[in-house]
Amino acid sequence: xxxxxxxxxxxxxxxxxxxxxxxxxxxxxxxxxxxxxxxxxxxxxxxxxxxxxxxxxxxxxxxxxxxxxxxxxxxxxxxxxxxxxxxxxxxxxxxxxxxxxxxxxxxxxxxxxxxxxxxxxxxxxxxxxxxxxxxxxxxxxxxxxxx
Numbered sequence: 001x002x003x004x005x006x007x008x009x010x011x012x013x014x015x016x017x018x019x020x021x022x023x024x025x026x027x028x029x030x031x032x033x034x035x036x037x038x039x040x041x042x043x044x045x046x047x048x049x050x051x052x053x054x055x056x057x058x059x060x061x062x063x064x065x066x067x068x069x070x071x072x073x074x075x076x077x078x079x080x081x082x083x084x085x086x087x088x089x090x091x092x093x094x095x096x097x098x099x100x101x102x103x104x105x106x107x108x109x110x111x112x113x114x115x116x117x118x119x120x121x122x123x124x125x126x127x128x129x130x131x132x133x134x135x136x137x138x139x140x141x142x143x144x145x146x147x
Contacts, residue, residue, distance in 0.1 A: 003029030
């Protein structure tokens with residue numbers, strides 16, 4: 001039996017933390033399916049995405065640990081779980097979902113899963129928000145130097 005692992009996220013600006021998360025998730029099973037949040041979901045949970053959903057999905061699918069990347073549902077986060085039927089759901093260290101609640105709801109919908117939380121990358125200075133902040137700092141310094 002193939003052990004399918006599902007990981008989810010926005011994956012707006014790919015960075016080392018994303019690669020670490022997906023590499024660790026892949027180690028949990030045989031196949032890694034990644035659910036990329038829709039633009040509407042990204043807006044609701046985090047921020048206006050910098051990169052459109054279809055391009056984020058393509059970029060994630062191109063990563064070595066990922067067997068397949070799909071766009072999530074805009075209305076029901078469990079819809080994709082029911083369709084893909086994972087054995088394991090990997091959550092990132094900063095994702096807001098409660099492991100027990102996710103496992104319970106998946107079971108209620110006929111998809112019993114093990115929910116595993118992946119720890120933080122040892123060096124997380126390049127998370128999306130930090131990357132954007134650094135770009136803005138450099139741009140501001142450049143404007144100050146030219147004025």
